[in-house]
Amino acid sequence: MNTHHLALTGISCAGCVRSIEKALNAVPGVTKAEINFAERTAMVEGDVTIDSLISAVETAGYGASMLNLDADGNETDMSEKEAVEQAHYWILIRRFIVAGVVGAALFSAALFDWLPAITAKYGQFSWGMAAAITLFVMYYSGRNFYIGAWKAFNVNNANMDTLVALGTGAAWLYSTLVVIAPSSVPSLAQHAYYEAAAIIISLLNLGQALEMRARGKTSQAIKRLIGLQAKTARVVRNGKDIDVPMEDVQLNDIIRVRPGEKVPVDGVITEGHSNLDESMITGEPLPVSKKLDDDVVGGTLNKTGSFLFKATRVGKDTALARIIGMVRQAQNSKPPIGRLADTISGIFVPIVLIAAVLTAMLWFDFGPSPKAAYMLVATMTVLIIACPCALGLATPISVMVGVGKAAEYGILIRNGEALQTAGKLTTVVLDKTGTVTEGRPSVTQIVATAASNKDTILQLAASIETGSEHPLAEAIVSHARENNTTFSTVTDFNAISGLGVSAKIEGQTLLLGNRKLMNDHNIDVSSLNEDFDALAQQGATPMFLANAGKAAGIIAVSDPIKADSAHAIKRLQAKGLKVVMLTGDNMATAAAVAQQVGINDVLAEVLPEDKANNVEKLQQGGEVVAMVGDGINDAPALTQANVGFAIGTGTDVAIESADVTLMRGSLHGVADAIDISLATLKNIKQNLVGSFLYNTLGIPIAAGILYPIIGVLLNPIIAGAAMAASSVTVVTNANRLRFFKTKSKMESSV
Amino acid sequence: MIILVNLLGLALIALIVWWFWMAKSFTRHSAANVVAAEHDLVAIDVENGVYTPDTIHVKKGKTITLRFTRKDPNPCAEMVLLPDFNTSAELPLNKPYDMKLTPEKEGEFEFTCQMGMYRGQLVVE
Numbered sequence: 001m002n003t004h005h006l007a008l009t010g011i012s013c014a015g016c017v018r019s020i021e022k023a024l025n026a027v028p029g030v031t032k033a034e035i036n037f038a039e040r041t042a043m044v045e046g047d048v049t050i051d052s053l054i055s056a057v058e059t060a061g062y063g064a065s066m067l068n069l070d071a072d073g074n075e076t077d078m079s080e081k082e083a084v085e086q087a088h089y090w091i092l093i094r095r096f097i098v099a100g101v102v103g104a105a106l107f108s109a110a111l112f113d114w115l116p117a118i119t120a121k122y123g124q125f126s127w128g129m130a131a132a133i134t135l136f137v138m139y140y141s142g143r144n145f146y147i148g149a150w151k152a153f154n155v156n157n158a159n160m161d162t163l164v165a166l167g168t169g170a171a172w173l174y175s176t177l178v179v180i181a182p183s184s185v186p187s188l189a190q191h192a193y194y195e196a197a198a199i200i201i202s203l204l205n206l207g208q209a210l211e212m213r214a215r216g217k218t219s220q221a222i223k224r225l226i227g228l229q230a231k232t233a234r235v236v237r238n239g240k241d242i243d244v245p246m247e248d249v250q251l252n253d254i255i256r257v258r259p260g261e262k263v264p265v266d267g268v269i270t271e272g273h274s275n276l277d278e279s280m281i282t283g284e285p286l287p288v289s290k291k292l293d294d295d296v297v298g299g300t301l302n303k304t305g306s307f308l309f310k311a312t313r314v315g316k317d318t319a320l321a322r323i324i325g326m327v328r329q330a331q332n333s334k335p336p337i338g339r340l341a342d343t344i345s346g347i348f349v350p351i352v353l354i355a356a357v358l359t360a361m362l363w364f365d366f367g368p369s370p371k372a373a374y375m376l377v378a379t380m381t382v383l384i385i386a387c388p389c390a391l392g393l394a395t396p397i398s399v400m401v402g403v404g405k406a407a408e409y410g411i412l413i414r415n416g417e418a419l420q421t422a423g424k425l426t427t428v429v430l431d432k433t434g435t436v437t438e439g440r441p442s443v444t445q446i447v448a449t450a451a452s453n454k455d456t457i458l459q460l461a462a463s464i465e466t467g468s469e470h471p472l473a474e475a476i477v478s479h480a481r482e483n484n485t486t487f488s489t490v491t492d493f494n495a496i497s498g499l500g501v502s503a504k505i506e507g508q509t510l511l512l513g514n515r516k517l518m519n520d521h522n523i524d525v526s527s528l529n530e531d532f533d534a535l536a537q538q539g540a541t542p543m544f545l546a547n548a549g550k551a552a553g554i555i556a557v558s559d560p561i562k563a564d565s566a567h568a569i570k571r572l573q574a575k576g577l578k579v580v581m582l583t584g585d586n587m588a589t590a591a592a593v594a595q596q597v598g599i600n601d602v603l604a605e606v607l608p609e610d611k612a613n614n615v616e617k618l619q620q621g622g623e624v625v626a627m628v629g630d631g632i633n634d635a636p637a638l639t640q641a642n643v644g645f646a647i648g649t650g651t652d653v654a655i656e657s658a659d660v661t662l663m664r665g666s667l668h669g670v671a672d673a674i675d676i677s678l679a680t681l682k683n684i685k686q687n688l689v690g691s692f693l694y695n696t697l698g699i700p701i702a703a704g705i706l707y708p709i710i711g712v713l714l715n716p717i718i719a720g721a722a723m724a725a726s727s728v729t730v731v732t733n734a735n736r737l738r739f740f741k742t743k744s745k746m747e748s749s750v
Numbered sequence: 751m752i753i754l755v756n757l758l759g760l761a762l763i764a765l766i767v768w769w770f771w772m773a774k775s776f777t778r779h780s781a782a783n784v785v786a787a788e789h790d791l792v793a794i795d796v797e798n799g800v801y802t803p804d805t806i807h808v809k810k811g812k813t814i815t816l817r818f819t820r821k822d823p824n825p826c827a828e829m830v831l832l833p834d835f836n837t838s839a840e841l842p843l844n845k846p847y848d849m850k851l852t853p854e855k856e857g858e859f860e861f862t863c864q865m866g867m868y869r870g871q872l873v874v875e
Contacts, residue, residue: 007793007819007846041793065819065844084843088823144824148799158770159799159867212825332831332838332864345866350770354763361759365752389826392865396829415836 004050006042006064008035008057023060027052085216092209095141096202102137103198106130107717110195118190119182127179127192134172134194142168142201158349160389164204166353167383167716168197174376189370193380193716200384200720207724214731217738218397221404222331225324228280228299233264236308246315253311257302265298265314272307276300281320282663283410323663326414327407331400335416337681338395341688345392352386352699359703367704374704377716381702385719386695390726394687397734402680405737410663411673418659421643422677424624428572428670429615429637431629432583432590433471435647435667436569436597437559439630441471443479444540447531447554455485457545457553463488464503464512468495472541475557498584498607500543511546514586518544518551525551536588539596566597568667571743573598575674578623582606582614582637611637628670645670672742679740687730694726794870796820796827796841801861801870810874813852819844826863832872834859 008020020042024033030046030053042064044053050066057064109115115130116123138146146169148161175192182190235244236254249255249265257263263276273291278284278300287303290296296309299320315321334342356379363375399416406413413419430436446454462480465473466487480487492504499520500513511517515532518525523546525532532554535542540558544551572579580601583590590604603614611629615637618625627634627641630648638644638658646658647665662669702719706712795802796818808814820827820841831838832851841847853859853874861870 007817063821065846080842084823085825091823144798151798151800153769155800155804156770156773157800157804157869161799208824215825215828328840329838332829332840333836334831334833342866346869347771350766353766353770357759357762357766361756364755364759388867389865392867396864 002045002047004044004048004053004066006044006050006053006057006066008042008062008064019060020057020062023056024053027056082216085212089209089212092205092212096205096209099137099141099198099202099205102133103195103202106134106195106198110192118179118192119187124179124182127175127194130192130194131172131176131179134175134198137198138168138172138201141205145201145204158353160349160387162349163352163383163386163388164200166356167380168200170376170383171197171200171380171716174372185372186370189373191373193376196380196716196720199717203717203720203724207728210724210728211731214728214735215397217735218400218731219331219404220738221401221407222324222327224280225299225320225327225407228262228320230262230264230298233311234258234261249311249314251311251314253314254308255311256306256308257296258306259302259304261302263296263298263300263302263309265311266318267296267309267311267313269294269296269307269309272305274305274307275303277303281323281410283408283669284664284666323407323412326412327403330403330413330415330419332396333399333415333417334395335399335420335681335684337420337684337688338399338416341391341394341691345388348386348388348391348695352383352388355386355699355703356382363704374713377713378702378704381714381716381719382699384716385698385702385714385723387691387698387723387726390691390694390730391688393727393730394691395684397731398680398683398687398737401734401737402676402683405680405740406673406676409669409672409676409742411669411676412661412663413673413677414659414661418643419677419680421624422626422660422674423681425577425626425643425674427578427580427618427623428626428628429580429582429618429641430569430599430667431611431627431634431637432581432585432593433559434630435628436565436581436593436599437561438665439471439559441475441541441557441559443475443555444558445535445542445554445556447528447535447556449527449551449553451550452547452552454553455483457555458483459485459488460505460510460547460552461512461543461545461555463490463505464493464501464510466490467493467503468501470495471559472543472557473501476555498605508548510548512543512555514543518546521546521549523549523551527551528554533588536586537592539589539592541585541589561593561596562665562667565667568671569597569599571668571671572674575671577674580618582611584608608633609636612640615640626670628667645673668742675742676740679737683734683737687733690733691726691730694722698722791815791817793817793819793846796830796868797822799826799868801868804870805873806870807873807875808851808853810853810856813850816849816851818847818849820847826865826867829864830861830868831864832859832861 021033021035024030024042024044027048029048030044032045034043054064115126118124118127145161145164149165152159152162171193175194178185178190178192230246232243232245233249234241234256235249236256241256246264254270255264255267269290269292275287275289276296277287278297281297281300298318359382360375360379363378364371367374399419402419403413433439446457448454448457458480462477462485465476467490488505490503490505494502496502496517499517500511502509502511511521525544528544528551532542535556540556542554542556545553545555569579578601579599580603581590581594581599582603584606585604587604590602594602606614611634615625615627625641626643626645627637628645628647629638638646643660644658645660645662647662660673702714704713790813792806792814794816818830818841820843823843829838829840835851839847839849856874859872859874861872862868
């Protein structure tokens with residue numbers, strides 16, 4: 001016995017519930033059928049197939065589909081979606097052809113006088129046939145418009161369907177009135193407009209088909225990301241490799257990846273090493289070498305070696321799944337620039353209806369004879385030419401393509417607002433460590449006083465720093481390990497924020513830190529000042545070591561500047577942006593790094609908690625500020641900034657924390673993100689201006705504003721073509737963004 | 751005759767204004783397509799340019815599942831956006847899509863398709 005769940009449609013009253021229940025219970029094998037009216041679902045138990053249940057409900061006059069309750073049915077299957085779209089595309093094309101052939105025949109008939117005049121012999125009969133054929137076309141190719149218009153009308157709503165239905169419906173009714181009772185209108189107005197109705201419906205179907213095709217392309221970026229997901233994983237269980245479907249991969253599974261294969265989920269390498277192509281996620285074109293304990297990301301491609309890794313994130317938690325979720329979300333969010341268009345498109349259709357009535361009145365009051373014909377043509381043209389869709393689509397469709405484009409570059413834009421603000425930035429604040437520099441500091445020099453020696457300084461400094469988690473400390477400790485230094489036992493460890501550390505070894509007080517720390521403890525460092533300043537000016541971070549109240553030496557740690565930082569900063573400055581570097585490091589070091597990368601404004605010796613305040617100060621000065629940082633330590637400053645950029649290296653980024661997440665460590669990502677935002681905004685503006693102009697010019701022209709001036713009245717068929725073309729144009733224009741290339745891409749491809 | 755036709759036109763305009771703007775708030779709350787979400791799930795059909803039901807009354811702070819079933823293959827119906835909740839979804843065709851929401855603010859919040867032609871309302875009380 002099985003339990004089936006059905007989603008029901010077409011239920012409007014409790015009476016429907018009873019008839020569906022009856023229908024389901026009548027299916028052989030059903031033991032129990034329960035209907036939830038509020039949820040519009042049915043739960044059926046019995047030895048039956050789901051198909052027999054669905055057909056029973058359908059026979060009863062309602063609709064049903066299978067409801068998959070346990071599986072997460074919310075993930076759209078792209079191939080299925082494409083198949084559905086493809087099928088609908090051909091339906092639209094068929095409707096276009098049928099209406100188009102009939103329309104063209106009627107058009108030719110009118111043009112070449114193939115049919116007798118309405119009042120001539122057999123005229124009413126011939127035109128009556130034309131009326132019937134047109135009615136068939138309206139049903140076959142256009143019934144969606146009429147049904148949609150009626151349904152919307154019932155809930156006090158008006159949409160595009162309303163306009164189309166009224167325009168073509170009025171044409172048919174008027175024409176049929178003329179055919180049935182020609183004498184009811186003056187002889188000059190005895191004209192039928194069946195061809196207009198048929199051709200307009202035909203063109204609108206074509207427009208929808210083309211729009212659908214073009215729209216399919218707008219979601220290519222998300223399709224690409226979904227396509228990155230592997231279907232199976234080779235899990236090592238009981239010493240054997242087994243191919244397991246993705247949904248069965250568990251946390252901590254050991255998975256084997258061979259050369260040329262995709263990494264199925266996120267994890268850590270436990271055996272072997274390889275080069276991985278991570279470009280699809282991070283936008284980084286060069287393969288990345290991975291060894292034991294390195295992270296691997298699901299969806300990336302293994303190039304050379306074979307390795308084993310332990311799954312640390314599976315299913316919806318993988319970086320790829322989160323990226324897909326975020327891009328989807330962002331693609332559907334609207335930037336503020338689109339709000340006006342939203343408001344207008346909300347009240348647009350009733351306004352057009354009013355315009356149509358006014359048009360009819362004006363032609364009646366002031367128009368030439370035959371008034372009835374002119375009234376009809378102008379009114380119909382107004383209804384048909386108006387296109388709320390183009391207006392409504394202008395913003396979201398460009399955002400969709402723009403956000404998708406950014407994802408291709410490894411740039412995740414959180415929402416439409418971030419996209420719009422990124423185009424208005426005036427200042428970019430860069431954190432130094434990990435943003436301008438690699439964020440992997442190492443000991444580059446040790447200076448000892450006459451009373452000490454380099455080994456002792458390293459030994460003491462490393463011993464103190466074993467207790468610290470600061471990146472500089474880690475550099476010292478790992479340098480000591482490489483030199484096989486033995487560590488001493490440390491007591492009374494104390495980290496002094498912004499200054500350094502103090503600790504005791506064998507009863508002696510040791511200080512390691514900047515000049516201020518030494519001054520605070522009245523330690524004379526005059527003999528070391530020259531070396532200290534020289535090291536700082538090279539961009540290293542020197543630290544004094546004092547032992548038992550006396551200066552012992554300097555240990556200098558330096559963090560190499562990222563190879564492309566200077567170039568990326570130049571790109572930002574070339575856009576007219578003010579670039580500021582923010583760091584907790586000492587002024588000399590900060591200035592040296594700044595000078596090497598071409599930054600003039602430096603805010604040094606900023607305590608971590610003051611970073612956000614500094615951003616705020618810039619904002620108070622009228623700047624629109626972007627903050628670029630690592631997303632974890634800089635989180636408050638990122639939030640304070642108008643646009644927060646979290647710069648990551650690969651996957652370990654908190655992609656939820658920033659407005660923009662750069663999957664790649666390069667600062668080019670900031671410039672690229674700004675480029676893409678500007679291009680997207682430009683595209684949105686083109687779309688908005690285009691569709692505003694189209695409607696504000698099109699409607700008066702359709703109403704006949706040119707008639708008193710140059711004697712021209714727009715043909716409703718041309719209005720139909722214009723309307724169909726307008727939304728296709730908007731989508732096509734947005735699609736141009738797919739071919740957008742940022743400067744960094746252009747240069748790297750040269 | 752002239753006066754009659756003009757009066758007819760003005761009456762038609764008044765009717766349009768009344769039906770699409772003024773009557774909206776009046777019928778919305780009384781029509782059959784208004785659903786009070788006593789259960790935590792409301793099924794919404796997306797078809798022929800309208801959401802059925804199009805007005806959903808929900809309790810503040812209570813998590814509700816909106817089960818959208820899109821039956822309109824037209825691309826217009828593909829997206830549903832709830833800008834006030836900062837959420838949106840791509841609706842598969844003929845397959846229910848569940849959207850969970852927990853409204854924390856009282857008021858009327860619109861949900862629409864991408865173009866704003868499909869329109870519905872979530873009334874949080």
